[in-house]
Amino acid sequence: MxxxxxxxxxxxxxxxxxxxxxxxxxxxxxxxxxxxxxxxxxxxxxxxxxxxxxxxxxxxxxxxxxxxxxxxxxxxxxxxxxxxxxxxxxxxxxLHRELKLDSEAGRLLVTLDIVPDEEAPHALLAAFDAAGERLAQVRVAPGFKLSQASAAAWVEAGFERPRSS
Incomplete structure (x- = not known):
């Protein structure tokens, strides 16, 4: 050729x-x-x-x-x-973290996905039910620490955006 x-x-x-x-x-x-x-x-x-x-x-x-x-x-x-x-x-x-959490609504999957955007880095905190349906999603700081305690507090607060973000 x-x-x-x-x-x-x-x-x-x-x-x-x-x-x-x-x-x-x-x-x-x-x-x-x-x-x-x-x-x-x-x-x-x-x-x-x-x-x-x-x-x-x-x-x-x-x-x-x-x-x-x-x-x-x-x-x-x-x-x-x-x-x-x-x-x-x-x-x-x-960039992805997830954990399972038992709540009044049943077993939930809570995920944290970091978005490494150069201009506006952030993370998305989301909750899914046992069928995989997304119940909530909020934008949080990229340094948000996902733990059993932070996930439980977010769920108990009705999925309101955590104040620390």
């Missing part, structure tokens, strides 16, 4: 020894700056930073990298997708 073809269609598949692009992913074999070997960088379409960078195997001549092939590319896509999924799960865990 010529360079002008890839410039005309940036989503076109590329299958070259050091560059593969397909299904929204690009694998690029690069010189490893840390040593004399090679590395492979996996980029998700639209992202400037690689999702994964790892060592790459030397070819038979022990100087050049082993060429990319369909099996290696598929493995790299799977691995990079897993890295992104784990990162998203870790971020979600940092």
């Amino acid at each position: 010529s360079e002008s073809d890839t410039q005309q269609d940036p989503d076109a598949a590329i299958n070259e020894p050091r560059l593969w692009r397909d299904r929204g992913w690009t694998a690029q074999v690069i010189k490893n700056e840390d040593d004399e070997g090679w590395a492979v960088a996996m980029y998700k379409a639209g992202e400037a930073e690689p999702a994964l960078v790892g060592p790459w195997t030397m070819g038979r001549d022990k100087k050049n990298p082993k060429p990319l092939d369909v099996n290696a590319f598929n493995t790299l896509v799977k691995t990079a997708s897993e890295v992104i999924r784990r990162h998203e799960q870790a971020l979600y865990a940092q």
